[in-house]
Amino acid sequence: MNYYTRHSPRQAVIADDGREQPVTTFDPDGKPRGVVLVVPAMATRSSFYTPFATHLAERGWRAVTFDYRGMRTRAEMKVETADVDRWFGDVRAILDAVADDADDLPVTLVGHSLGGQLVPFIDHTRLASVITVAAGDGHWRRNQPGVRWIAPVLWSVVAPVAIRLAGYYPGGRLRILGDLPGNAMRQWARWCLHPEYLQVDHPEAPSLFAEVKAPMMSLSFTDDELMSAESTKHLHDWYTNAEMIRQRFSPEQLDGRRMGHHGFFRAQNADLWDELVEPWLAG
Template sequence: MDLCQEKPLPLAITAQDGYPLKGLCWRHLTDTPQTARPVIVINPATSVLCTYYSRFAAYLHRNGFDVICYDYRGIGLSKPASLRGFQAGWLDWGQLDFQAVLQYAASDFPGQPVQVVGHSVGGMLIGLAASNANITRVFSMGAQHAYWRDYPAKQRLRLLLKWHVFMPLVTALLGYFPAKRLGWMEDTPRGVVQDWTARAARFEDTYKSGARVLSSADRRGIIAQFTALRCPTLALSVTDDEFGTVAAVQRLLRCFDSSASTHLRVAPESLGLKEIGHFAFFHSRFEPTLWPIALAWLREGSLPDSVGDSVGEIVKPLKTVR
């Protein structure tokens, strides 16, 4: 007997360093093992609550998947009593938090294929987990690591001042970034701000100077871990996304040089819309239009017929440069 939950179950996972992570899990209740049903892990964007993805997770669940969505350390359900002085960065989110969720998926959903949906930095974090070779398919939305030169030329100065000047200055004063008070996103740990505001074209070079310096061997290890991902990837981006520009998305895809990737670029006008932006893909109003693209990819590794007709343009891959 196979029953579909109406509401998600609370999720509690402990990372390798002992940090408690929390989230939500949508799973089918069944009396027998379901090795053919994929379990999908949703990696949120930087400082975005896992509950933001609940509508999309429920949609995937209704369409036959088990789904896990969680908050990184320092965010939402996984937030400590105080962020002042709390140290957590993108390396922690990928190497510890996402890795712990992959291990949980493997143990609690034995034999089921593991797929990943990564939004923004959530797509980049896939490359940091030691178990990423076990992932069978990836769908990403606007995935990149916020290199400032990839911002649109007309918005570059404004975004540079906002995210790479104002944010680190406030963080230096308070010990964390009070984004929620500003109405921007969730409050953000200091280490994440340091990673976000670094000006390195390659992610691993973020740690060549500043507060956290990695050895050359450690940086080579990061490169190798990105290369360990070998499953097919569909990277979706939209033309009015200030973060997910063609240059930014392609830069990240080149890091996953063992993964056969497809970059689908969608213009809001092709759907009769004025805007989509960096976040709106996960709003339920896109269930009839954009969500079927992700569903077809996660189910079959292919694009729906509608994409070939009027929605989306395939961006040609660029050569790997590291």
């Protein structure tokens, strides 16, 4: 099936503060089977998901990608004041626009890492299903052993100094995570230092997670260098009223392929998209 990429039905979504948030839509050649909103991981640009969105369009789904505000260039990051909560508000507006334009087609959210954490903070009643990939809570004590004892130094020392010197968090240069606007990194650091993660800013979070009732599938990997089995379980246990299927794979179960935190969305794993994602898409 042929597909084309377009900036319609909308070139941009207007957030609740009037800011334009560009979106990219990948449409199939013909009527879509359903709509998939791809919500990025922290410090990951939308272009990373282009192979995945293209693949979905070739198989009949409309796929929509976007960048969190301030993420497109380093120049943007230096002047961006948004924190993670502001990003959540933007995703709420984007989902509303995508659902409004869906012509009654079912909408699936595919949330990578942070994208699987924000579901309670958007209008999840508009979702027919949710797929989380490599999503867990970020408290440092539940990180994988390889980063567990480095993380507190990153959050408490490295990140604040780097932001002060560079005007943004230069994760690409430091080879620790990726580039981020300063306020987003500061808030995320505060969450990762707290035993209940985002509840440090959102004490209402347990009740919000409990309100999510869309069917969910959690996809995680034993070789994820960031998210441990404990962190993945901890996050998804908050979704107390969602019908949940949890799948966790080792490299041995995937023909020796390494997934890590980002590998699932790389083009060489397209066969796994058919096997592990497509059955859970609404449409």
